[in-house]
Amino acid sequence: MNFLAHLYLAGDDDGLRLGAMLGDFVRGGMDDSELPPPVQRGILLHRFIDQYLDRLPELVKLRQQFEPPFRRYAGIIIDVAFDHHLALRWEEFSATPLPEFDEDVRELLSRHDHLLPEELKGFMRYAARRGLFSAYRGVDEILYSLTGLGRRLSRSNPLHRVHEIWDQHDAALATGFDEAFPKVRTAVADWLAASSTPGERELIRARG
Numbered sequence: 001m002n003f004l005a006h007l008y009l010a011g012d013d014d015g016l017r018l019g020a021m022l023g024d025f026v027r028g029g030m031d032d033s034e035l036p037p038p039v040q041r042g043i044l045l046h047r048f049i050d051q052y053l054d055r056l057p058e059l060v061k062l063r064q065q066f067e068p069p070f071r072r073y074a075g076i077i078i079d080v081a082f083d084h085h086l087a088l089r090w091e092e093f094s095a096t097p098l099p100e101f102d103e104d105v106r107e108l109l110s111r112h113d114h115l116l117p118e119e120l121k122g123f124m125r126y127a128a129r130r131g132l133f134s135a136y137r138g139v140d141e142i143l144y145s146l147t148g149l150g151r152r153l154s155r156s157n158p159l160h161r162v163h164e165i166w167d168q169h170d171a172a173l174a175t176g177f178d179e180a181f182p183k184v185r186t187a188v189a190d191w192l193a194a195s196s197t198p199g200e201r202e203l204i205r206a207r208g
Contacts, residue, residue, distance in 0.1 A: 001053060001184070004083040004133040006046055007105060008093065009188050016042040017105065018112055023047060025117045035115060045191065052187050053180065062176040069158045070165060073150075077162060078173065080146055085177040087136035098134045105133075139166065 001009070006023065010016035019042015022035070030040040053059055054075075063074040070077065090098045109116060109124055116124075126148075127133070135141040143163050150159030 001049055002079040002083040004136060005079075005086050005181075006049060007101075007133075008086065009049060009185065010042060010045065011192075013038070013042075014108055014112075015039050016045055017108055018115065019043040020046050021105075021109065021120060022115070022117075023050075025120050039115065041195065044195075045188065048191050049184060049188065052184060056180055056183065058176060058179045058183075062172060065169065065172055066165075070162070073157055073159055076149060076159065077146065077169075078176065080142055080149070081170075081173040082177050082181070083133070083136050084139070084142045085174055086181070087133060098137075102131075102133050139170075 003021065006020040007017055010020040015036065015038020018039045022039065023043050023046025026033075026035070026043050030044065033040055035043070059078065062078060063071065066074040066077070086093070087098060090101075094101065096104070106124065106128070109120075113121070130141065130144075132141075136145075143166065146162045147160040150157045153159070
């Protein structure tokens, strides 16, 4: 999952949302972290989601459908494609319009600017210029994002050429999203319940 899906799966909890954004920028354990505990929990949730999806049989099979040289980077392509399909179908999953959700995320990050690494601040400036995350509904924006990701990788890669294979794989990516997203939502709910305090568990049961 990329940023949009991680943010969605974090729900409306500010700490989990911050952790969802920081998950790709914070390395190592949380024992010596100076981040607030709710944000640390959000980072751990981000890592759980990534690990869960890495092992999910449907996504293992989906990655194998990509031929070299794209197979090595299939995980990145799938992550961004899933944000695309989530954005396309956003109204099925959230009562908050996607542009409003975008603004809520920017406002949250602005309030906690002191916690953000420069790389994440740079991404959010890019997101503001491109109109993310709403712009993820467009294939051109997805291909542009993949090209940008490719430029930031240290080794030569074919991410700037995903347009050559997009039409070939788009239906399988949509099916993969349909199969994986309900499972990861259930897994996240179970993780949150298992890692919550007794009071939080009562809230979860009340909301359910």
